[in-house]
Amino acid sequence: MPVHRRSLLLARALVLTAAAATALGVTTGGSAQAAPGTPDTPTHKDVKAQVEQLYDEAEQASEKYNAAQDAQQRLQGETAILQGEVAAAQDQLNQLRGDLATVAGAEYRGGGMAQTVQLMLSTDPEGYLNRARTLGQAAERQQETLHELVTRQRRLDQRRTEASGKLADLEQARRSLADSRQQIQQRLAMAQRLLSSLGAAERTRLAVQDARDAEWRATRGTDRLDLGSAPPASERGAAALAAAVRTIGSPYVYGSTGPRAFDCSGLMYYSWRQAGVTLPRTSQAQAYAGQRVSLSEARPGDLVIFYRDMHHVGMYAGGGVIVHAPYPGAKVRYESVNAMPVAGVVRL
Known part of the structure; x- marks a missing residue:
């Protein structure tokens, strides 16, 4: 790893503050420090390497968190639209079914007699034929209504399938969001515990030095x-x-x-x-x-x-x-x- 990369990451991690951690629900209680010179005392090199890795993982998890949050918001909107379309389509379908039921009931009450027999028994064949033409037109409209009913049912089934898929995607986005948040919290908490071994004064000194180094790099060492x-x-x-x-x-x-x-x-x-x-x-x-x-x-x-x-x-x-x-x-x-x-x- 290049020197500038390692030093920058260390300085970054050294100033992970309690305020930043609190924004994500991280507790930053201090851990007991080992006595200087004991085998458990971490070296600066050890802390540096581990904290760099933890910070990288936290930042990567942060971008995953942002992506999951964005997906959740988008899917919530899309799901709401689809659910509204499903409800509207169901209402239209119910209306069509009601219309067909009304026509079928009228035919049943009319006896359902074949048109040829009705013509033979009619005392006014010409008037009956005129009525038959009207009935034929009504039957044609009924067939159109039936066709529309089938088409709308298919569309409704498709919308329901899409809505179910969106709901599944939304649940996955929520799980990803929670997982990424947990990863961030865990990495920051672990980094806090590691950094506590360096002491508050040293962390503050290195944080100040990091800001000076950034200014020096931006100005190329000038004023x-x-x-x-x-x-x-x-x-x-x-x-x-x-x-x-x-x-x-x-x-x-x-x-x-x-x-x-x-x-x-x-x-x-x-x-x-x-x-x-x-x-x-x-x-x-x-x-x-x-x-x-x-x-x-x-x-x-x-x-x-x-x-x-x-x-x-x-x-x-x-x-x-x-x-x-x-x-x-x-x-x-x-x-x-x-x-x-x-x-x-x-x-x-």
């Missing part, structure tokens, strides 16, 4: 931020970037899309909504929301997707710098695009 002179790819890109920049200083909270707290993909979702564009909810889906361009062609407002599994995203601000929501305990900030491995750049 000013240079975002270059490349213009945004579009007016909407400029509006989205402006919205993202306005959120700098906002806290990171898993599953949040603003306006006061964000996770990584939630920040992109919120910023582009301010520009009139609705993005998919997760970083993986956002990776396919527009045209792929190379990093060398990146313009302000473009999305930058990070890591092979695309579980992190930021917005290109220019000059090799992004705006992103980094991790729990840290705030929305500028960061060097090279601080994490880039998987792709997306232009909307």
Whole structure:
């Protein structure tokens, strides 16, 4: 693992705060610390490796959580529509059946005599034939009604099948949501227990150092931020970037899309909504929301997707710098695009 990757992940994990954990229902009670020098005392290297892994797993679970939440909301709407269509179709079917029953009852009460026999016995054959033509037209309408009844029954059965499938998908989305939430809680709780072995003072010191390191990477070690002179790819890109920049200083909270707290993909979702564009909810889906361009062609407002599994995203601000929501305990900030491995750049 590259040095910059390992140090960044460690610093991220070191500032997992109780407030961030509380947002997901995590308890952060301290664990007993082993006496220095005993065999049970974890080394910094051990803590670093384990916490990096836990943080990665938590962030991956977070994007799965976002996807499951998005699917649940979509399926709830689709299921409600289908159930409404089923109810309406059943009402129409009941009405058609009632109409057919009325006609059948009238025929039965009329004796159901064959038309030829009725013609032979009629004292007014011409009048009967006129009535017979009318009855024939009525029979034809009855056949049409019967055909419509069968067609509507088939449609109703199809809608019921679709509704049952949606309900099954909705239940699966709910289970996935609960599973992802549990994974996040477990990873954060385990990380908290590991980090408690480093001591509060050291965690605070490393958190402060992490913020300084991010600023140093974004400014390339100078005292000013240079975002270059490349213009945004579009007016909407400029509006989205402006919205993202306005959120700098906002806290990171898993599953949040603003306006006061964000996770990584939630920040992109919120910023582009301010520009009139609705993005998919997760970083993986956002990776396919527009045209792929190379990093060398990146313009302000473009999305930058990070890591092979695309579980992190930021917005290109220019000059090799992004705006992103980094991790729990840290705030929305500028960061060097090279601080994490880039998987792709997306232009909307």
